[in-house]
Structure formats: structure tokens, C-alpha cells
Amino acid sequence: MVRVRHTIASLLLVIALASIVIPIPPSNNGEHLLDAAEAQGTSLTVYSGRSENLVGPIIEQFEKDTGIEIEVRYGDTTSLALALVEEGRNTPADVFFSQDAGALGLLTNADLLTPLPAYILDSVDPRFRDPNGTWVGITGRARVVAYNTDALSEEDLPETLFGFTDPAWRGRIGFVPTNASFLAHLTAIRVVEGDDAAREFVEGLIANQALEYERNPAAVAGVAAGEVDAALVNHYYLFRLLAENPDAPVANYYFPGDDIGNLINVAGVGILSASDAKPLAQQFIAYLLSRTAQQYFAEETFEYPLLIGFPADPRLKPLDEIETPEINLSDLDDLQGTLDLLDSLLTQ
Amino acid sequence: MIRTLPRSTPISRLLLAVTIPLALALLLPTVYLALRAAQVPSGDALSYLTRAGTLRVIGRSLLLVGAVSLSAAAIGIPAAWLTVRTDLRARRLWTVVLTVPLVIPSYVFALALVGALGQRGFVQGWLAPLGVERLPSIYGFWGAWLAITLLSYPYVFLSVRAGLKGLDPALEEASRTLGRSGWETFRRITLRQLMPSITAGVLLVALYTLSDFGAVAIMQYNVFTRAIYLRLSLDLGLAALLSIVLVALSVGILVLAHITEPRGSHYTQRSARVPRRVTLGRWQGAAQAFLALIALGALIAPLGVLSYWLVNGLQHGETVNSVLAPLQRSIRAAALAALAAGILALPFVILQVRYPSRLSHALAQGAYLGYALPGVVVGLAFVFLGAKALGALNQTFGLSDYRSLGLLVFAYVVRFLPQAIGPARAGLLQVNPHLEESALTLGRSRPRVFLSVTLPLMRPGVIAGVALVFLTAMKELPITLLLAPTGYTTLATQIWSASSEAFYARAAAPALVLVLISALSLVYILDSDD
Amino acid sequence: MTEPAAIVCHNLSKSFGPVRAVESVSFRLERGHFLALLGPSGCGKTTVLRMIAGLETPDAGTIELAGRVVDGGGASMPPHHRRVGLVFQDYALFPHLTVAENIAYGLGRGTERQARVATLLSLVGLTGYEARYPRELSGGQQQRVALARALAPQPDLLLLDEPFSNLDVALRTQVREDVRQIILEAGVSAILVTHDQDEAMSLADCIAVMFAGRIHQIGTARALYEAPVSRQVAQFLGEANVLPGDARSHSVSTALGELPLRAAPLHGPVDVLLRPEAIDLSADGAGTAARVQRAVYHGSHQAVWVTLADGTPLKVLTGPEVDWLPGAPVRVQVRGEVLAFPRADG
Secondary structure (H helix, E strand, O other): OHHHHHHHHHHHHHHHHHHHHOOOOOOOOOHHHHHHHHHHOOEEEEEEOOOHHHHHHHHHHHHHHHOOEEEEEEOOHHHHHHHHHHHHHHOOOOEEEEOOHHHHHHHHHOOOEEOOOHHHHOOEOHHHEOOOOOEEEEEEEEEEEEEEOOOOOHHHOOOOHHHHHOHHHOOOEEEOOOOHHHHHHHHHHHHHHOHHHHHHHHHHHHHOOOEEOOOHHHHHHHHHHOOOOEEEEEOHHHHHHHHHOOOOOEEEEOOOOOOHHHOEEEEEEEEEOOOOOHHHHHHHHHHHOOHHHHHHHHHHHOOEEOEOOOOOOOOOOOHHHOOOOOOOHHHHHOHHHHHHHHHHHOOO | OOOOOOOOOHHHHHHHHHHHHHHHHHOHHHHHHHHHHHOOOHHHHHHHHHOHHHHHHHHHHHHHHHHHHHHHHHHHHHHHHHHHHEOOOOHHHHHHHHHHHHHOOHHHHHHHHHHHHOOOOHHHHHHHHHOOOOOOOOOOHHHHHHHHHHHHHHHHHHHHHHHHHOOOHHHHHHHHHOOOOHHHHHHHHHHHHHHHHHHHHHHHHHHHHHHOOHHHHHHOOOOOOHHHHHHHOOOHHHHHHHHHHHHHHHHHHHHHHHHHOOOOOOOOOOOOOOOOOEOOHHHHHHHHHHHHHHHHHHHHHHHHHHHHHHHHHHHOOOOOOOOHHHHHHHHHHHHHHHHHHHHHHHHHHHHHHHOOOHHHHHHHHHOOHHHHOOHHHHHHHHHHHHHHHHHHHHHHHOOOOOOOHHHHHHHHHHHHHHHHHHHHHHHHHOOOHHHHHHHHHOOOOHHHHHHHHHHHHHHHHHHHHHHHHHHHHHOOOHHHHHHOOOOOOOHHHHHHHHHHOOOHHHHHHHHHHHHHHHHHHHHHHOOOOO | OOOOOOEEEEEEEEEEOOEEEEEEEEEEEOOOOEEEEEOOOOOOHHHHHHHHHOOOOOOEEEEEEOOEEEEEOOEEOOHHHOOEEEEOOOOOOOOOOOHHHHHHOOOOOOOHHHHHHHHHHHHOOOOOOOOOOHHHOOHHHHHHHHHHHHHOOOOOEEEEEOOOOOOOHHHHHHHHHHHHHHHHHHOOEEEEEEOOHHHHHHHOOEEEEEEOOEEEEEEOHHHHHHOOOOHHHHHHOOOOEEEEEEEEEOEEEEOOEEEEEOOOOEEEEEEEEEOHHHEEEEOOOOOEEEEEEEEEEOOOOEEEEEEEOOOOEEEEEEOOOOOOOOOOEEEEEEOOOEEEEEOOOO
16 A cells, blocks of 8 residues: 555656656647747737637638737636736737627727728628727627427417517427526617516516526427427527437527517627737738638538628528617627626526 | 734744735735725625625525535545544545545536536436436536535545544543443534534635635526626626625635634644544445445546546547647646645744744735635736736836746645645644754754754645645636636646537546546545555 | 853743743752752743743843853843753654664764764663664653753753653652663753652752742752741642641740740741651650541551641651551650741731
């Protein structure tokens, strides 16, 4: 027993010392080339709330195609946004790639982003960018109703999101109350229709014994299994389900008109005013809106490519056919109020 | 009669000169919080704090802390007693097994727990043929309670074990001869003497519960715990306010602990006599079953789920990224932090034990304040300070980013120093002051005495503290995400990155490697007689 | 030409918070002599020892070791410069070092180290134990190692803090003798702190009796026993019966008759202290009437408790020949002069 202890202890000591002393081979991030690149002014620093698995390959492609070195910091969107606020003028970051519009709104309202040039802004529909041009969406995530095609047809579904509070829907709907997209959606409701409408909506769902799912895939699986007839989710979960199970009887439903139920949230980018590499940053954003990158995002995630005129997956309802509510997505940064509202309503 | 200042000698003055700046550094995150919170207009601040939502959050946090403290003690105390004082079979093995949950990161644990017990998790899958469509939701209070209990009971387990080993059996034997039953003896004599150990362990559990967001976030204990507040809430000022409430709560807990353990600086001789082991007899089976149940939840389930994910993912064609470089980075940062913490803990401990005074105690206990803060708060504090410093440094050194391995290690130390202080203090308390005094009269100066007598005898305690910081830093996530130099991927960030995109095999591989390496460091924490 | 005294203490005082532990303690010990600080627990004797060692700093007073002032006038020499050896009650052997390493701890580097260790081991009778660890030794052996360790660097003064209290009673007398021999052979000056009067009397040349932080009397064992300056000293060394009396110059009248006083002339109400061995018993004859309560036979002598007519109890140490039975009448007579102290007014 004592021998085992000593062996393990020595082994660990050796490993620790080796780790401290032996130089680490440089990572894909190309840190070793960075100093040279920085000196030449050919490098960018990106804070990305989108994961490395997703964004890494396209960034590598950008580096290959342009010779511009990129240093990416991956993290949680909100933490990164807060970090940017804390860093202020001294931030090393040039570009912020956000998972959702709320974080971009926070930075806009804190005056940390610089307006983008017209040629970038014009590539994207005005409803998917900041009205003052401080950020632009790269891909879109539409709120939809995933419904069971065996049980329902489109005519059976309500014409507004609030229709789901009708007692006819008792026990037949599901939603994911703890999901960030749902929260963003609820915030949008508060912004556009007011706090009371939002409260009544959730109360209505609860009164209708709406099934609370833990995660979006679970909700869509629940629709497929017939547990519920319909669920409030993001559009792309359907396609992930169909990739595994092509015969699943589920489809996406969009509300007619510019109902609040048709909210499309975006993953977008902005340039920090404190950046000293703005031209490079613009180049990067332009790349994200290029056909190559948009194709990549569309295939990887089934999200809506936001480059005007670029076709999405044919199974998706085309973007210009979806009437979105009138809303400044930058206003989605008031999550505090939404959390309070839900807190007081849901029991857990 | 306790003095306010330590008695003044060249050594105590030197110690103060070292610990006071350190203590101020440890307070940096709290100062940052105060700065941010001060930006909120006082009217808003007051209404925010007294709003129903905030009060609910505070109430739920306290509820969670209380519940977890109770259940962690309910597991840790009997388990400690069984492994130290009875003839439990395979004691050594049980001791190791029951300590392992310490090395599992809370976010990994929670993920695995959900995988096992979620509405459509493994257990539901097994029970499906029996007609179980879905399990009651593991999310919410019960999920968080279960996850954190299983993750933190080892603190109580280890602390009470140490306490039991130091007890003088004479008192218990006297009680038995006076006719009291085993249970009564345990309750009146043993338990009372164990109070300091129990308190120390439960204190760590309580503070850990307050600060842990990995498990709580994934368990989504009502989204509306501070954790999610800080992650999703985009108002720094209000988040800071809430964090200050957190600090107040932890101060309250520390005060409570202090009341039950007022005499923390006295040398007590360890009993040389080993008490008779209690024969379990027909309770052997029940004891084994109890421990097996804990091991199942705390160890087997998470490791099983992780292994399944790895294998399953590979079979489905998922690729696994190389863990070698992240492993080395994790170890490098954690080992440096552990070494630094081990060394920096010494002045605090020496002051507290050899030069007791109100100031000495305040300095040592002040270190615990940072322990209750969420990692993301500590991270943001250093982002703020680093960026401010960068502005100044940029002119002189031409730096482009304030982030560096050094800053990361420093942030780890600020966060985890209490974990080094506790065991080092326990180690020093076991050193008879007469030994040091003898050495002095034999002609050796104080520094020589410290190196040749005190330190060698304290060594097991110091090393246990170093190992504890190592394994905690290995699995650290929020600070690393914010402060690690860009591109400095550790195992923890690799796991997080993969799991947030639901690539479970990619998350499982680094997770298993992390658990394995950290488990090796347990050898320094468990006594040689285990 | 005269060698400086081993130690001179003058007016030492020390308080811990509101507690005055040591008050104006002064004494002197010549080279090669042995002093015992004798007193009950809490009388401050250990504090005095610790101040001599430099482990506590006196609030007032001076200490001179071998002619050098180590405490006083604002300066205090740190313990590791004082050349004072200390043996603790719990021996305080370094558990992580062997016996040889323990003993060698205070020695400088050099070839003489090993030889010195060997010398000391043989001095304390533990040759062959070099490689043992303290936990492998008995209490008595540990004490001898502690002694050897303290003596190794050839200190000017050796301090012993209740060194025998942790030993089994049966061992004590023998160990005491052994230690006395060792110290004698080493030729070192020594101060012993103890609450055991037997110990003080058998080991030390000179005894200082302390109560409540003050020294009441310093002197040889005989001087303290026969001419104690205070009631406490009288009652601490040896046993004493206390009898009320009325002093008239050189004699005092008591229930046992008119008794000659020993010390300076006293007047008025006093407490008379009678040593048990100074009382004679006879079946009849001269003396005060009393009744036997109890007699305990000790082989070489007897302890007999008697009660006087007025109920006063007396303890008497007498010869073993007569078999005193409980209840028997007896005559009590005091031999020689008696000690008396003015009665403390209640």
C-alpha cells in the first residue's frame, strides 16, 4: 500500500514539474505567429460567444484566404459582453461575435461599438441589424411552433402566439421556460406588447397546463412522440431531429402577419470602438457575410443565412416570407425584467 | 483574553508585512463589487434588493445552503465514523472511493446527472419497458440539492475523519464504563468533541454551495438563482449588488462557524492510543449498502455516463480532439497556483496559530470571503483591474493584452487560498510549541527552527492544502474563460466548449482525463494510514 | 578572579493581561549550584523559568546570565543566543529525528559532533540508542534523551520544568537520583521548577519557595523547614498542625499548655504550627489529655490522629512500638520550640 502511495505521489510530482517546465506546442490559434503579425498590423482579436467547434473552421478558412491572423477568445456570450464592458477603452478585442442580439444591445447601449460601413450593412435586411448600424446579424434563429403533423394541420393552429392561452389548447402544448431563446422571446413580448401582455401569456400557458420541457430537443422529441401536439422552439431543432429520424411527423409553423410569435433572433457581430484594426475587422465581418461563410453556417446549424438573397436550406420557409414583428433587437438586453416576471409566475 | 494585535516581535512584524498586502489583494474582488454596486442609484438599489424577486432568490439560496449542509453532514459524518472507528470491510477502498467526487467538476457532474436521471435519461430508458414514459424533472431544487450534496460531502467526510483520529478514546471509554450505551456515548461525548471538525467541513460545504454555479446553472434551479442572474443578466451594477448580498451571507456563515469553534489556536496533543474498533456484526451489510448507494450516485453514475458518452460518440463518428496540450496547460496553471497558495498560506497560518490576536484571526478568515464569491465575479474583477492596469502598462511595456498565465494563476490563488489555509493550520496546530522553544534554546534562530522543526512536522497538512488547491484549480471554469490568455485552452474550457454544443464524446474525453489526473492528487490528501 | 554567578535575577515582574504572574522576583545562583523553584501550581515559577530562557520578556527587572545582562534596560537577548538549556515536562523531543539527531541538534557542524553525541549518550546511559526514534522510547528514556540534548551544547545554565511529573511514581525516586548524578557529572548550574517538596529537597542545594508570583523565602532545605518566614512556607514544606494561641513575648499559651516560641518575640493572638514529629504521645504521664481517633502503621513509624478535649484535631508522627487503638485515652506533649504566626484577621 505504501509503495503504491509513493509511486503515485512521485508520478504526480514528475507530471507537474514536466508540465511547468516543458514548453507547450503552439495551438491552432497561431499564437507564435501572432507577435509578428501584430507588429505588421495584420492580426485581429475576436471575442466569440459562439463555440469553437462551430466557428473555428470558418475562421481558419479566413486566415488561409486572407493571411490575416486571428486570435479568438471563446466563452459564454454574456460573460464576454460583461468583460468587454469592464475592459472599456483598454480592450484587446476588435470584434465581438455574439450568440444573440441582447448582448449586442448591451454593448450598443454602452456605446462600445462603432457603426459599420454601408457596404456591410446593406448586405443584410434592416430588421436583422441595429438601426444605428452598430451591429449586423450573421445568421438568424426563428421562433416557431413545432407541431405534430399526424395530429394537426396548419389550419388547426392559432393565428397569434397568444392563441395558445385559449383553453382549447389545454394539455396540448409544450415549451422550454429555462431556455435562453424563450427568455429572449418573452423579453421581446414585453418590449412590443408590454409587461402585462407578457404576464398574461405565461399565466395562460400555465393555466393550460403547458408541459415544461428541460431542453429544446426534448420538446421537439415530445412533439414527435405525441406527448404534446405543439411546442414553442427555435426553427432548427426540427432539422436536427429529421437528420436522425427522417420520418418523424413534425413540421414548423410560422404565424401569419407580423405576429410577435415570429420573432427572429440573430447571432451577430460588431466592431469595438476601441479597436485599432477596424479595416481588418470590417474585412472579417464582410467575410462572415460572404457566400462561403453563409453556406457553411447554413449547413452546420440550419440557421438562416442573413446575407440578402442567399438561399437557405430549401426545407426552411424563406426569410422574406416570414413577417417579423416590429422590434429593435437591441432592446432585448433587458433580461432582468423578464427573469423577475417568470420568477413570480413559475413554481419550481 | 484575546489581544487585538499580535505580540510585537521582528517575526510577527514581518508576517504582518506579508499578510496585510496579501489580504488586501484577496479583497480586490469585493472592492470591485463595491465599486460596481455603488454605481446603482441608491433608490434603485434599495428597491432592487427588497423586491420580491430578489428576496426569493436569497431565500432559495439559503434554503439550498441549509439543505445541502444537512445532507452533506448526514452522509459525511456516518461515512467518516464507519471508515475510522468500525471494522468495516474494505475500509481503505471505501475511503478512496468516497473522496473521489472532490475531483469531478460540478458542471460535468450535473451534466452526467441529467444524462442519468433526466426526463429522457438512462434511468428512464431502463424503466421504459415498465411503462415509465418520463421521470419527474430532475431540474430545480431537488436536482441542485442532489448534485451539490454529492459533490461536497467529501469536505465533511475528510474533516470528520481527521477529527476522529485525533480524539482521545479515554473519554469515550470512561463514558461506557459509567453505563452509557454506545449510541449515547456517541451523542454526548464523541459528537461534542467532533464539533470543530464538523463545523469546519460544513463551513466549506456552505460556502461552496453559495458560490457554485456549475451545478446550479445546469440544474437550472429556478433559472432565477443568482447564477443565472449573473450569466444572463446584463446589468453589472445589479449583479454586483446581488453578489454583495452573497458576501454578506458568507460573512454570516463564517460568524456562525466561529461561534461554534472559538478556540482555534491551541495545540492539542494527539492521542497515542487507538480506540477499539466497533464491531458492526449484522450491521455490516447495511453499512456496505449505505456506502454503496453514495458511491453509486457520487462516483459510478457520473463516470459511467461519461464513459458511455465517449464510447457512444466515437461509435457515431464523433471525433475527439487531442487532450494532450490542454492537459499540460491545465496542469501547469493548477500546479503553479497550488504551489503559490501553499507558500502564501503559511504566513497567515503562522500568525493565527503562533501569534494569535484579533487581527491574526481577521486576516486568516478574511481569506474565506473570496471563497464564497462566484468564479465569474472574481474573473470580472480581474478583467476590470487588468484592463485598467493595461492602460498604464501599455505605455511602458507595449503590452497588447493584460491577460497572462501569471494573472490567471494569481486569480486562482485569490479564489482558492482558503483551501490551503485550512489544512496548513490543522498541521501547525499539531506541532507542539515546546518543540520550537526547545530548538530555540538549543541555539537555532527562528527561521532555522521553522525550516528544521516546524515545517517538516507541518508538512502533511501543507501538502494536503496544496493538493486540494491543485485539484480545484484543475477543474476551474469561469475564471479561466475570462482570464486565460487567448488560446490557452484547458481541459475545463475544452469540456465546456464541447458540451455547450452537445458534442458529448468530445466533452467526455477531456472530462475523464481530468478526473483521472486529479484523482492521482488525492494521494496527498488522504493520510498514509488510510 | 571570582567567577560571575550563573544567574542573577533582580525584581522580575510579568503580567498577562490583568493577571500578575510574577512580582518582584530576585535571586542569585552561583556557578555549579542547583536551585529549586518550589511552589503550588499557578504560583508563577514556570513563568520565571521561561523568562530566564528568553521565551517570555519580563515587564520589569533584570536578568544576568554568567555576567551578561540578557534582560533589562529595554533590551532582551533572544533565546537562541542565551546558552541556556531547557528540559520540558513533556520532553519535547523532535519526533521526526532520531535520538542521535535530537541530541546533535544544538551542536555546530564538525567532526566532534559524533563524539559529543556518544559522550552524552553514555552520560545518560543510553549508548546504543542512536538510531531509535522518540516514539520507540519509554518515558524515562525520553527524559534522559531530553537531558542529553539540553546538555550537548554545554550551556551555562540548565533549566528543568517539572521534569518528573510525567513519570510513574515508582520510577520517580530512581530517576531523580540518576538525573542528579548526571547533572553533577556535567558540572552545570541548574534550576529546577517543581511543586513536589521531596524533589526540591533531594535535588537542590537551595530552594526558593514561591506563592502567587512572589518568592517568600530562599534558603537551604533545613532553613526553610525549621525557620519558615511565613505560614504558607511552613505548611508547604512538611506538614503542620495549626493551633490557636496567645503569644506573650517568648512563649505562647495554647490548648497544649504554655509553649516556648521559636522566632522573634510575638504578642497577641497567633496561629501556632506544630510539626507532627515534634509531638510525643504517652499512655499516661505529663501532657494534655486527648483521645486517639485513628492510627496508621507504616512499619518504621506511625501516623496517629488524636483529638483534644476541646475538639481540636492533631496529627502526630511517632514510633511504631505502641499499638494505639481508636478511642484510647492518650497524653500529648510538645517537644521543643514551636513556630507561630500572627493570626490573619478574618
